[in-house]
Amino acid sequence: MVAVDGLVHTVPMGSEITDGEIVVSGLTKHYKQVRAVDGLSFTVKPGRVTGFLGPNGAGKTTTLRMVLNLVTPTAGTATIGGSRYADLAAPLQSVGAVLEASSAHKGRTGRNHLRVLCAAAGLPDTRADEVLELVGLAPAAKRKFKGYSLGMKQRLGIAAAMLGDPQVLILDEPANGLDPEGIRWMRDFLQALAKRGRTILVSSHLLSEMELLADDVVIIAAGRLVAQGSVEEIIGNASSVAKVRVRTPKPDALLAALTGATAERPEDGVLLLSGVTAEQVGDAALAAGVALHELVAEMPDLERVFLDLTAGKEAIR
Numbered sequence: 001m002v003a004v005d006g007l008v009h010t011v012p013m014g015s016e017i018t019d020g021e022i023v024v025s026g027l028t029k030h031y032k033q034v035r036a037v038d039g040l041s042f043t044v045k046p047g048r049v050t051g052f053l054g055p056n057g058a059g060k061t062t063t064l065r066m067v068l069n070l071v072t073p074t075a076g077t078a079t080i081g082g083s084r085y086a087d088l089a090a091p092l093q094s095v096g097a098v099l100e101a102s103s104a105h106k107g108r109t110g111r112n113h114l115r116v117l118c119a120a121a122g123l124p125d126t127r128a129d130e131v132l133e134l135v136g137l138a139p140a141a142k143r144k145f146k147g148y149s150l151g152m153k154q155r156l157g158i159a160a161a162m163l164g165d166p167q168v169l170i171l172d173e174p175a176n177g178l179d180p181e182g183i184r185w186m187r188d189f190l191q192a193l194a195k196r197g198r199t200i201l202v203s204s205h206l207l208s209e210m211e212l213l214a215d216d217v218v219i220i221a222a223g224r225l226v227a228q229g230s231v232e233e234i235i236g237n238a239s240s241v242a243k244v245r246v247r248t249p250k251p252d253a254l255l256a257a258l259t260g261a262t263a264e265r266p267e268d269g270v271l272l273l274s275g276v277t278a279e280q281v282g283d284a285a286l287a288a289g290v291a292l293h294e295l296v297a298e299m300p301d302l303e304r305v306f307l308d309l310t311a312g313k314e315a316i317r
């Protein structure tokens with residue numbers, strides 16, 4: 001666990017955001033050549049980490065930039081706690097964002113970089129040391145930014161986003177360039193914040209990492225929503241890719257007793273069945289008097305579901 005407690009209380013909580021839900025409704029961005037985002041609607045709940053997934057060019061960054069009022073939508077709206085970003089009275093205290101590996105003045109130390117941001121935001125400069133501590137960057141506080149590794153820059157970006165102790169944190173591919181230890185740290189950090197009721201929206205193309213990190217996922221392709229739900233729901237609903245593995249001395253008798261199943265035979269005496277549940281296979285085996293030596297429901301991982309759901313949608317447009 002990350003020591004989030006005790007470090008973030010000197011700044012008053014984001015004033016007008018009460019629940020911190022992000023609601024994206026009919027959001028659209030058409031450029032001359034491309035419909036980057038096309039009628040996209042989804043919600044992001046507080047208290048959960050939501051993964052925002054999609055192939056390269058799907059429209060993730062464009063969507064996040066519209067939520068943050070950095071890109072003007074062609075149509076549709078995005079609200080945070082019921083208000084558009086532009087209407088938030090204290091945006092830094094309401095929403096923290098990490099859009100790309102943070103940039104800072106090369107000759108400035110991490111701490112001075114954050115102090116400048118504190119001054120601009122009207123926060124006490126002691127807050128700089130608090131957030132450096134929060135992201136594990138305190139030992140490098142007095143080193144110059146130009147000497148920071150990519151992972152340290154990512155942490156500095158998160159530190160900057162945390163300055164206002166925001167209710168909502170939006171991160172675009174924050175795991176880029178992090179080593180396994182850094183990725184693990186990020187996961188613990190974001191999950192700890194979600195547990196404290198914060199809204200965490202994080203885009204990524206690292207699906208295996210998302211499966212460990214996210215409670216909910218929003219999957220888009222070619223600017224449109226493909227699926228939204230909890231990781232369990234998304235994986236559970238992907239019945240088309242769920243399989244039942246069964247080992248039996250009488251595979252043919254079992255197959256004959258099953259309706260609607262298609263079977264692969266990866267090895268002797270083993271069937272890999274699609275289109276049926278483990279319960280159906282067990283019941284059919286009992287009714288047919290076929291012994292089962294193994295019966296396993298093989299749930300697909302998020303990566304497999306993702307590839308299945310986004311298959312055939314042009315990635316680079």
Ligand SMILES: Nc1ncnc2c1ncn2[C@@H]1O[C@H](COP(=O)(O)OP(=O)(O)OP(=O)(O)O)[C@@H](O)[C@H]1O
Binds near residue numbers: 031056
């Ligand atoms: N300013 C712009 N002008 C024209 N086209 C743009 C602009 N910004 C983005 N696009 C296009 O919009 C589409 C979506 O881009 P976006 O960066 O939102 O995708 P992404 O999902 O973030 O991709 P990645 O995983 O590669 O970061 C792409 O086809 C991109 O070329």
Ligand SMILES: [Mg+2]
Binds near residue numbers: 060061062172
């Ligand atoms: Mg992007």
